[in-house]
Amino acid sequence: MRIEKLAKMMRERNFDGALVSPGSNLYYLTGIRIHEAGERPTVLAVNSEGDFHLLVPSIYENTIKDFPVTFWRDGENPYAKLSAMMRELGIDDGKVLVENTMRADWLIEILRNSKVEPHPLGKVMKELRMRKDNGEIKLMEKAAKVADEVFEEILSWDLVGMTERELALKIELAIRERSDGISFEPIVASGENGANPHHEPGERKLRRGDMVILDYGAKWKGYCSDITRTIALGKPGEKLIEIYEVVREAQERAFQVVREGVKAKEIDGTARRTIEEAGYGRYFTHRTGHGLGLDVHEEPYIGPDGETILENGMTFTIEPGIYVPNLGGVRIEDDVLVEGKGRRLTKSSRELISL
Ligand code: CO
Ligand code: CO
Numbered sequence: 001m002r003i004e005k006l007a008k009m010m011r012e013r014n015f016d017g018a019l020v021s022p023g024s025n026l027y028y029l030t031g032i033r034i035h036e037a038g039e040r041p042t043v044l045a046v047n048s049e050g051d052f053h054l055l056v057p058s059i060y061e062n063t064i065k066d067f068p069v070t071f072w073r074d075g076e077n078p079y080a081k082l083s084a085m086m087r088e089l090g091i092d093d094g095k096v097l098v099e100n101t102m103r104a105d106w107l108i109e110i111l112r113n114s115k116v117e118p119h120p121l122g123k124v125m126k127e128l129r130m131r132k133d134n135g136e137i138k139l140m141e142k143a144a145k146v147a148d149e150v151f152e153e154i155l156s157w158d159l160v161g162m163t164e165r166e167l168a169l170k171i172e173l174a175i176r177e178r179s180d181g182i183s184f185e186p187i188v189a190s191g192e193n194g195a196n197p198h199h200e201p202g203e204r205k206l207r208r209g210d211m212v213i214l215d216y217g218a219k220w221k222g223y224c225s226d227i228t229r230t231i232a233l234g235k236p237g238e239k240l241i242e243i244y245e246v247v248r249e250a251q252e253r254a255f256q257v258v259r260e261g262v263k264a265k266e267i268d269g270t271a272r273r274t275i276e277e278a279g280y281g282r283y284f285t286h287r288t289g290h291g292l293g294l295d296v297h298e299e300p301y302i303g304p305d306g307e308t309i310l311e312n313g314m315t316f317t318i319e320p321g322i323y324v325p326n327l328g329g330v331r332i333e334d335d336v337l338v339e340g341k342g343r344r345l346t347k348s349s350r351e352l353i354s355l
Helices: 002-012 024-030 078-089 104-112 122-129 134-155 164-178 191-195 238-257 264-277
Strands: 017-020 043-047 052-057 069-072 093-098 115-120 187-190 211-216 218-220 227-232 289-291 298-302 315-318 321-324 328-331 334-339 341-344
Touching: 002 017, 002 024, 002 043, 002 122, 017 024, 017 078, 024 043, 024 122, 043 078, 052 078, 069 078, 078 104, 104 115, 115 122, 122 298, 134 164, 134 211, 134 218, 134 227, 134 334, 164 187, 164 211, 187 191, 191 211, 191 321, 191 328, 211 328, 227 238, 227 328, 238 264, 238 315, 238 321, 238 328, 238 334, 238 341, 264 298, 264 315, 298 315
Parallel strands: 017 093, 052 069, 093 115
Antiparallel strands: 017 043, 043 052, 187 211, 211 227, 289 298, 289 315, 315 334, 321 328, 334 341
16 A cells, blocks of 8 residues: 555656665565565566566565565576566656665666666655654654663663673663664764764773763664663763753754744754854754654754755654764764654653763
């Protein structure tokens, strides 16, 4: 039924078909999750009438049932089969939407074997996926709850002396114990490493006086959570404590702006102004947030250029931060749902916690 929604949008916008490779769009449209197709061509073809057919390597023969499918075996030419499929569906020429992340080697073969005029599928899919239905919201609530539970557990650990890598691994295990897995590799950034928003956890040992940024998320039936909390070990310097309060204030004010009908950039603007007024504007180096769903980064993006008008059912993060070289950083991130006003899905305390 989601495929029919895509077909309807294609008819309205004069696209003839779509080619979807494995990933969250394929899962959203069909419920089929291809765990690891790798280099083996795997493509769902859809025409604007809503007819569809899937080309899949035969390693999935026993997992894909009750779906119009053509399997191909190693040694066969999958592109000949794909061409026949596309001819059958009447989409071997015309304007065809192609998965943004389709491998170039597949696309090159497709373009050689057809007269397709490719267009990015993402632009159309984002409109289908941005507004979550009630079933999707339930799954996101669960993913967010796992993130909160893991934070509680982290607070019970003896962190001083642990390396960033050790802590990241423990966080990953705690997530996996409670969910379908991590939504991205956990970030642990301690002390001066906190000045790098996407620091890769390393061998630095956590010590007293550190601020530690913890950024991680869980997946539940495909849906992602993404939380950041910054905690103190012992008593960090005055400057970092001041920065913490600025970020907390920016995050809260931005959250208060969330409601149906507001533009994404107004949320970013509110967080940014708060940080600028405190004199740290040049240290807030990224957008305020990103949409969240089957992908951990998706539409709507909450940045200075965010023209998307918020609607009920949209889910995204609010995650301002301040990063001062040679000193450290603070980021606070929650997952938020638009429901008239904003509702936080992640609920862990945002007060500065000192262990
Ligand atoms: Co995050
Ligand atoms: Co995020």
